[in-house]
Amino acid sequence: MALVELRNVSKIYRLGEEEIRALDDITLDIEVGEFISIIGPSGSGKSTLMHILGCLDSPTHGTIKLDGIMIERASARQLATLRNQKIGFVFQFFNLLPKLNVVQNVELPMIYSGVSGKERRERAMAALAAVDLVNRARHRPSQLSGGQQQRVAIARALVNNPRIVFADEPTGNLDSHTGDAILRLFRQLSQEGRTMVLVTHDPEIAAVTPRRIEIRDGKIAVKLDETLAGLVRSGARAAPVAAPNKPPASAPSEV
Amino acid sequence: MKPLPLPLPAEGLRVSSHLNVTVQTGLREIWAHKFRSLLTMLGIILGVSSLVAMSAMVSGMEKGAKEALIAIGGLEKVRVEAQDVPVEQMHLTDQAVGITIRDVYALKRSAPLVTQLSPEMRLWATLSANGNTFRPWNCVGVWPVALAMNEHVVEYGRMFNEIDDEQARSVCVIGTATRDELWGAPEKVGREINPVGETLFVNGVPFTVVGMFKHYESDQERKAREFAKSQAAQQQSGVSRNRGWGRRGGNFVFYLKNATVYLPLNTVWMKFRSGATRAAINSNNGAAIGATGDPRLSGLDLRITGIDLLPESLQQVRNVLMTTHKCIEDFTFRTQEDWAEQIRTFVQNARLSGGIIAGISLLVGGIGIMNIMLASISERVREIGIRKSVGAGTGDIFVQILVESLVIAVLGGLAGLVTSFGLVRLIGTFSPTENAPIVTASAMALAFAASVLIGIVAGIFPAVKAARLNPIQALRYE
Numbered sequence: 001m002a003l004v005e006l007r008n009v010s011k012i013y014r015l016g017e018e019e020i021r022a023l024d025d026i027t028l029d030i031e032v033g034e035f036i037s038i039i040g041p042s043g044s045g046k047s048t049l050m051h052i053l054g055c056l057d058s059p060t061h062g063t064i065k066l067d068g069i070m071i072e073r074a075s076a077r078q079l080a081t082l083r084n085q086k087i088g089f090v091f092q093f094f095n096l097l098p099k100l101n102v103v104q105n106v107e108l109p110m111i112y113s114g115v116s117g118k119e120r121r122e123r124a125m126a127a128l129a130a131v132d133l134v135n136r137a138r139h140r141p142s143q144l145s146g147g148q149q150q151r152v153a154i155a156r157a158l159v160n161n162p163r164i165v166f167a168d169e170p171t172g173n174l175d176s177h178t179g180d181a182i183l184r185l186f187r188q189l190s191q192e193g194r195t196m197v198l199v200t201h202d203p204e205i206a207a208v209t210p211r212r213i214e215i216r217d218g219k220i221a222v223k224l225d226e227t228l229a230g231l232v233r234s235g236a237r238a239a240p241v242a243a244p245n246k247p248p249a250s251a252p253s254e255v
Numbered sequence: 256m257k258p259l260p261l262p263l264p265a266e267g268l269r270v271s272s273h274l275n276v277t278v279q280t281g282l283r284e285i286w287a288h289k290f291r292s293l294l295t296m297l298g299i300i301l302g303v304s305s306l307v308a309m310s311a312m313v314s315g316m317e318k319g320a321k322e323a324l325i326a327i328g329g330l331e332k333v334r335v336e337a338q339d340v341p342v343e344q345m346h347l348t349d350q351a352v353g354i355t356i357r358d359v360y361a362l363k364r365s366a367p368l369v370t371q372l373s374p375e376m377r378l379w380a381t382l383s384a385n386g387n388t389f390r391p392w393n394c395v396g397v398w399p400v401a402l403a404m405n406e407h408v409v410e411y412g413r414m415f416n417e418i419d420d421e422q423a424r425s426v427c428v429i430g431t432a433t434r435d436e437l438w439g440a441p442e443k444v445g446r447e448i449n450p451v452g453e454t455l456f457v458n459g460v461p462f463t464v465v466g467m468f469k470h471y472e473s474d475q476e477r478k479a480r481e482f483a484k485s486q487a488a489q490q491q492s493g494v495s496r497n498r499g500w501g502r503r504g505g506n507f508v509f510y511l512k513n514a515t516v517y518l519p520l521n522t523v524w525m526k527f528r529s530g531a532t533r534a535a536i537n538s539n540n541g542a543a544i545g546a547t548g549d550p551r552l553s554g555l556d557l558r559i560t561g562i563d564l565l566p567e568s569l570q571q572v573r574n575v576l577m578t579t580h581k582c583i584e585d586f587t588f589r590t591q592e593d594w595a596e597q598i599r600t601f602v603q604n605a606r607l608s609g610g611i612i613a614g615i616s617l618l619v620g621g622i623g624i625m626n627i628m629l630a631s632i633s634e635r636v637r638e639i640g641i642r643k644s645v646g647a648g649t650g651d652i653f654v655q656i657l658v659e660s661l662v663i664a665v666l667g668g669l670a671g672l673v674t675s676f677g678l679v680r681l682i683g684t685f686s687p688t689e690n691a692p693i694v695t696a697s698a699m700a701l702a703f704a705a706s707v708l709i710g711i712v713a714g715i716f717p718a719v720k721a722a723r724l725n726p727i728q729a730l731r732y733e
Binding site for chain 1: 276283284287637638640641642643644645646647648649650651726727730
């Protein structure tokens with residue numbers, strides 16, 4: 001059974017008379033442990049797809065099944081609980097709360113799942129250890145570099161042990177070196193068995209993932225745009241971060 | 256579609272599990288904007304403290320009024336007074352006997368709801384002694400029981416007793432006002448004069464002073480006097496003069512009580528009502544004047560067992576008096592109900608108007624909170640989006656904003672209670688002759704509860720607005 005099953009999902013926005021089909025009849029399965037990138041130019045609907053996959057939004061038509069749970073006409077409260085228990089998010093702009101320190105930021109999802117204070121602190125520190133930021137636990141996000149902030153965000157995404165992690169342009173706001181480090185971290189997580197979905201328009205990043213889905217005009221493209229998918233080197237950048245379709249075990253593991 | 260392998264998560268709020276974290280978040284938010292929060296709280300602080308101060312002032316006035324009411328005998332005291340014969344009994348006027356000592360004995364025997372009876376024979380007297388004259392407000396012939404009836408306390412000497420009355424001795428008990436006028440007030444002479452043993456002339460008839468009542472005054476008056484004593488060093492400048500009528504301030508009742516002179520009833524009857532007085536001669540009611548002179552009492556005070564039995568008691572007294580008065584209704588009852596009612600109405604009105612004003616200022620404080628919460632959430636749209644993306648539900652956000660609003664209101668309310676003491680003291684210094692304000696616990700509890708309520712109400716709209724934010728739009732918000 002697939003972890004995520006999308007069946008004929010459409011999302012239609014209405015702007016006055018005009019009907020905008022952000023997603024048009026998408027059917028998609030994501031298996032447990034998969035590492036997928038969703039690619040497409042801006043405005044293609046890839047963000048909308050991620051929002052629907054991530055239970056931030058509900059589709060106009062179609063059904064979604066996440067981890068065996070049918071999400072149909074779920075209330076906002078139920079969607080919030082699903083986000084809390086099953087899903088982790090990593091955003092382009094890190095989205096840490098500036099008034100909280102690092103460990104408090106990581107604790108945030110557990111506050112909403114009702115974990116007791118002591119266990120919360122232990123699990124948050126463990127998650128920070130996984131991204132190698134234990135010594136920064138008491139710092140404010142503003143005192144950290146971009147890469148460190150993104151690692152805190154990843155620790156936060158993982159702290160509730162979600163079934164699936166979505167990353168929306170996770171390297172978009174980082175320099176290429178730091179971005180590579182973040183991507184290596186993602187790959188490592190994938191090797192550890194996490195289901196990961198990367199949303200990006202950057203072929204370099206898409207090249208990291210074994211499976212790529214391209215969204216074009218709200219639909220899944222039948223044939224991948226090879227340049228966009230990173231199958232063909234378009235720029236003058238150095239060697240790819242990792243060869244596509246290579247077994248994950250051979251990927252570099254240092255973070 | 257396949258059947259549901261797993262149910263959706265249960266509905267319901269999970270707020271209690273992290274309420275302490277939510278309160279901490281609220282406090283942190285307030286601490287992060289100290290000045291802004293203080294200004295917001297100021298509305299609540301002023302509202303709460305003005306509510307408490309208003310209530311304290313009204314309580315002070317109420318206490319003063321009640322003191323005065325008790326000073327004249329309280330609500331259980333009923334006065335029977337002579338009255339013109341009603342129109343339909345006009346032809347029986349010459350049969351009317353008036354209130355006499357016989358009525359007192361009859362009531363004593365036949366009206367068990369009456370616990371105390373004090374006949375009064377009033378004298379329009381001019382007192383003279385020591386080269387001074389004084390017309391007291393109340394110069395009456397009474398039984399010794401009048402002491403208890405009118406809540407008098409003898410400070411020097413003694414009250415005259417039944418033997419003095421029986422033998423119609425020329426003795427009297429005076430109040431401090433008489434002493435002040437005839438022999439000099441302590442404030443002027445510089446020492447307390449004890450007039451016991453002195454002789455004074457009542458309408459020219461010599462009487463021996465056997466006792467003097469204590470000086471009656473309200474609590475506030477006493478405090479003012481003690482204050483004046485402590486500032487006695489201040490000299491009055493210019494020609495010595497009386498600085499105005501009513502030296503004793505607003506509490507007239509206490510002055511009247513001090514201006515009382517008690518003589519034995521029989522003495523007054525024998526010496527001033529013996530038939531030779533002008534009043535009796537001029538009176539058309541010649542029949543009433545016998546060998547013992549005019550036997551009519553000017554009034555009759557009686558005390559009943561309880562205020563809840565007032566109508567029954569009055570009926571009982573009326574029945575007895577109708578018998579002794581041959582069914583001629585030449586008497587009437589006077590109670591303090593009206594006065595008590597007036598006090599109640601006044602206090603109610605003062606509470607209401609003051610409460611409305613203080614309530615409006617609390618409301619303004621509440622609007623301030625709502626305003627600042629709305630500003631706060633539009634600053635924090637992104638934070639709300641982040642919280643929602645990690646699993647905060649609408650309920651969690653709602654509670655978070657509501658708690659923040661509530662924390663501001665509660666802190667403001669507590670600060671307001673502290674401030675109210677200062678405000679009450681400030682008002683007290685502005686108006687030292689008025690009744691001292693009394694801060695009551697119930698007023699404080701009410702004001703605090705009102706501030707909590709305001710905090711909740713002011714928080715609801717911003718909280719709903721924050722909770723309804725769409726997480727996607729909130730995350731995109733810059």
